[in-house]
Amino acid sequence: MDNNNLIINLTDISFSYPGEPEVLDKLNLQFSRNEKTGLMGPNGSGKTTLFHIIMGLLKPLSGSIEIFGKPAKEEKDFIDVRKRIGLLFQDADDQLFSPTVLEDVAFGPLNLGKSKDEAIDIARKTLEFLDLAGFEDRITYKLSGGEKRLISLATVLAMEPEILLLDEPTTGLDEKTKTKIKKTLRELDLSYILISHEFDLLSEITDSIYTMDKGKILFDKEVHLHKHVHAHPHGSCSHEHE
């Protein structure tokens, strides 16, 4: 793996919530630029926890985190991480808290030190990009489930991240909204890790699919032998390229 492109490097990460068995058990993960990775696994296998560790929302009990080539240990290290990595939460209600859509989308850019006009401009453009023009003054908690999810995605994209961590972005959505999210992710040309239980979705928009179980990521050996630049419905069957 090309080291210059290595963005996320987790080594032997262990984590457990107080009084509970380990959720992550000496987990290793290397994620490079231009990768589009899918992550599957049963409920409670630690997928969301893993995302939260990458973002510095949870502190691992042991192991080391290196992001963008720099070790990330303390809160201040993660402030920079959060500027460059965008996390889409499982529950859109957690993400949206401002009264109006425009304010919520502009919240991130404002925090990044953009001026009021710049932030509004970015917010409007992001909404337009997602075909959500006209939603600016809608009240966030009165939106439908699908709309909430798309607006949440807008709030994350407005920060202009380099990498996206998507936590079940299509769960509970109708086909139309799902298609829209898929289309958006394809058009964006960003690197991302995507958690989902939907194999079809993962095979369509990710290059490789990892499985998480019992606090570890299982790397499919067959999949890992070659570089992945295409959708992979049957990654575990051996095959050749070119």
Next chain:
Amino acid sequence: MAVEELISIDSLINRIDPRVKIIEVFFFSIVVAVSNSLPVLLSALIISLGIILTAGIPAREIFRRLVPVNIMIIFLWFFLPFTTEGKPLFNIGTLAVTHEGLIYAFRISIKSNAMMLMLISLIASTPIFTLGHAMLELKMPKKLVHLFFFTYRYIHVMDKEYIRLINAIKMRGFRPGTNLHTYRTFAYIVGMLLIKSFDRMQRVRNAMLCRGFKGNFYTIRNFSFKKIDAISVALMIVIIMLLGVMEWTTIT
């Protein structure tokens, strides 16, 4: 939970700069609070009523908001007329109702209602977020404003969780009664409510951190001092002066 249903009303008052609104309500309340003469207080009440009529707020909403204040005041009416020293007017049983006591209770009733009406017409019509920003602009302590903002934010969340829990027990045929099962169920609900809300708070905070929150709220709204603000300020100054003159000078 209906907290901000008045913000969509498009009235002249709603267009006043929120900073101006806060300042106006503040000074109006001070004058009313320190005034004692009945004519002054009655005029204040009439002025408040007049202003609220122009605000275009439905009468039902006004009453709904006045109820909590007046419930407090009813309790004052139970005690003040009997416990204030003064000239006895008549007796109820062995207790004497004093003239001073009645006036005192009456005064408090008018004062609180006048202030409350002004508050409803000016502040209740402003979105909480805007109010928060206006408070920041007025250089109120940041911590206080954040406390105010988050309290509002989580009242909504807790209310939603509460409704969800209540619906869940209703769906399973729960009927409250006077028995241990009912008490236990309600205790569970309160407990669950606290824990769930705490969890949700944590998640919202995480989401905010991920979007670069560093303890500052920025606003995309522009506050500007417009003609209507100047007019409203002038009007409020006249009102306050009028009340002040009536209270502190003796007109013979």
